[in-house]
Amino acid sequence: MRRLISTGSPFEREAGYSRAVVQGDWCFVAGTTGYDYAAMAMPDSAEAQAENAFATIAKALDEAGFSLADIVRINYVVTDPAFAGDLFKVSGRYLSEIRPAAMLIVADLLKPEMKVEIEATAFRG
Numbered sequence: 001m002r003r004l005i006s007t008g009s010p011f012e013r014e015a016g017y018s019r020a021v022v023q024g025d026w027c028f029v030a031g032t033t034g035y036d037y038a039a040m041a042m043p044d045s046a047e048a049q050a051e052n053a054f055a056t057i058a059k060a061l062d063e064a065g066f067s068l069a070d071i072v073r074i075n076y077v078v079t080d081p082a083f084a085g086d087l088f089k090v091s092g093r094y095l096s097e098i099r100p101a102a103m104l105i106v107a108d109l110l111k112p113e114m115k116v117e118i119e120a121t122a123f124r125g
Contacts, residue, residue: 001023001024002021002022002023003021003022003064004018004020004021004022005018005019005020005021005022005027005060005063005064006018006019007019007037007056007059007060008037009035009037017030018030019032019056019060020060020061020063020064022064022065022066025123025124025125026121026122026123026124027060027061027064027066027070027121027122027123027124028121029057029060029061029119029120029121029122030119031075031077031117031118031119032053032056032057032060032117032118032119032120033049033052033053033109033114033116033117034046034048034049034050034051034052034053034114034115034116035052035056036052037056042111042113042114044113045086045115046078046083046086046087046115046116047086047087047089047090049114049115049116050086050087050089050090050091050116050118051090053116053117053118054068054090054091054094054118057118057120058094061120061122064122065124066122066124067122068094068095068098069098070122070123070124071095071098071100071120071121071122072100072101072121072122072123073100073101073102073120073121074091074095074100074101074102074103074118074119074120074121075102075103075104075105075118075119075120076091076102076103076104076105076116076117076118077104077105077106077107077109077116077117077118078104078105078106078115078116079106079107079108079109079114079115079116080106080115081106083115083116084104086116087104087116091118100120
C-alpha cells in the first residue's frame with residue numbers, strides 16, 4: 001500500500017511531490033531544505049538550515065510510522081563545500097549511532113537562500 005505524507009507546504013502541491021512516500025516497509029523522504037514551515041522562513045546559517053531539515057524529516061518519518069533510526073540512506077546537498085562542516089555538526093548529532101550510507105554533493109539549489117538540502121530513505125523490515 002502506498003501512503004503520501006505532507007507537511008502542508010504550498011511547494012508540495014505547486015511542484016507535485018510529497019514530503020514522503022511510504023511503500024511497504026520503505027519510506028522515501030523528499031529532498032528537504034531548511035525552511036521553518038511554521039513561519040515559512042529560511043534561516044541564514046547552513047547549520048540552522050540543517051537543523052530545520054532534520055526536524056522536518058523526523059516529523060515526516062514519525063507521521064509515516066518510522067524514526068530517524070530507520071534511515072538506511074541519506075543524501076546531502078550543500079551549495080558551498082564550506083557548509084559541509086556546519087551540516088556535519090548537525091548530522092553527527094542525529095546519525096552518529098545510526099550511520100546510514102551517505103553521499104554529499106556540492107551544487108546550486110533552487111533559491112539563493114537555500115544552503116542545505118537533505119534526502120533520506122528509511123527501511124523498517
